[in-house]
Amino acid sequence: MATISLRKANTRLPPEVNRVLYVRNLPFNISSEEMYDIFGKYGAIRQIRVGTGKDTRGTAFVVYEDIYDAKTAVDHLSGFNVANRYLIVLYYQQAKMSKKFDHKKKEDEITKLQEKYGLSKDK
DSSP, X not given: OHHHHHHHHTOOOOTTOOSEEEEESOOTTOOHHHHHHHHGGGSOEEEEEEOOSTTTTTOEEEEESSHHXXXXXXXXXXXXXXXXXXXXXXXXXXXXXXXXXXXXXXXXXXXXXXXXXXXXXXX
16 A cells, blocks of 8 residues: 555655645535545544534544555545535644634734724724
């Protein structure tokens, strides 16, 4: 298998490679069992979290036990067709995710300051 050859060669992985995958463009009605069927083919899975909220539907986090299994899954499942939707499988990057939340916090802070000092965006 490909994972065995990666381990034997003792290849050095790029820094963005990790065990946690971020999956986008999932069908909204996909179940956890279906996710385990799709992603479990590439190695032992520690956890799968499927988004159920309004903002998180169609996304999931998949955590593998082994980093090489995660790499194999990304290589094989990026662009994989599930219910006429092509999956986008990425390595989870904490810095990128936290930037999205920081941006929202800064917008809220600016709005509060504008209200405090009687400024409005219309002026």
